[in-house]
Amino acid sequence: MQITGLAKRYRNGEKAVDDLSFRVDRGQVLGLLGPNGAGKTTTMRMLMGLIHPDEGEIKIFGSKVVPGAPVLSRLGSFVEGPGFLPHLSGRDNLELYWRATGRPPADAHLDEALEIAGLGDAVERAVRTYSQGMRQRLAIAQAMLGLPDLLVLDEPTNGLDPPQIAEMRKVLRAYAAKGRTVIVSSHLLGEVEQTCSHVVVMHRGRLISNGPVAELLSRGHLNGSTRLEDVFLDLIGENA
Numbered sequence: 001m002q003i004t005g006l007a008k009r010y011r012n013g014e015k016a017v018d019d020l021s022f023r024v025d026r027g028q029v030l031g032l033l034g035p036n037g038a039g040k041t042t043t044m045r046m047l048m049g050l051i052h053p054d055e056g057e058i059k060i061f062g063s064k065v066v067p068g069a070p071v072l073s074r075l076g077s078f079v080e081g082p083g084f085l086p087h088l089s090g091r092d093n094l095e096l097y098w099r100a101t102g103r104p105p106a107d108a109h110l111d112e113a114l115e116i117a118g119l120g121d122a123v124e125r126a127v128r129t130y131s132q133g134m135r136q137r138l139a140i141a142q143a144m145l146g147l148p149d150l151l152v153l154d155e156p157t158n159g160l161d162p163p164q165i166a167e168m169r170k171v172l173r174a175y176a177a178k179g180r181t182v183i184v185s186s187h188l189l190g191e192v193e194q195t196c197s198h199v200v201v202m203h204r205g206r207l208i209s210n211g212p213v214a215e216l217l218s219r220g221h222l223n224g225s226t227r228l229e230d231v232f233l234d235l236i237g238e239n240a
């Protein structure tokens, strides 16, 4: 996935994303990091073909992203927890979702996605009985249903407790280890540090740092810190 010179301006005139360029390759888990309003969600929405960039372009596996582009079938995503039907089981919700995509039933890797999300027997229970964390995992299973080559998740650990976050970390790493690509946005710097192989740091719509997490950490080491959080605060100029 390659983003080149991406820009998006909302109606109030301010640039939510400004001259953004970066790439992510197979096998990588890329963390999109930035403070509130940095432009992470806007970037993700453009990546998913939900909104148009004003400038620049996004290519997934060599094809330009435009609404309805066939290449978008290789992408699985969620921006906010999707609305599940509470009276239906987790499994029925996923089946219903897949039917609505109009894609062939044989392309839905239901059991594999559920296995990856680790919901166990709960998948047969009505979604209304799920905890927030279980809903989040079902949402991730939904995004993974077609075993997409590119998985894009906005704040996937929202609503999860620490053991579930640790579990999610394993799931995402294992997913990328099979030669697929994962992009996640997060506020949780420690989480990005432990989950991601690469990081893009955004601030006020612009890219301020980009590279392997280890490289960023070694840069912090020069300044006397090995914590990504300190490196991050230094980058956005808020480390007093």
Ligand SMILES: Nc1ncnc2c1ncn2[C@@H]1O[C@H](COP(=O)(O)OP(=O)(O)OP(=O)(O)O)[C@@H](O)[C@H]1O
Residues within 6 Å of the ligand: 010, 011, 012, 015, 016, 034, 035, 036, 037, 038, 039, 040, 041, 042, 043, 187
């Ligand atoms: N629909 C919209 N209309 C107008 N401005 C918007 C809209 N969506 C986002 N913005 C503005 O664009 C900027 C970037 O927002 P965005 O949601 O992409 O950031 P973010 O990094 O995802 O933030 P957060 O971490 O708080 O979710 C912010 O200044 C925000 O107020």
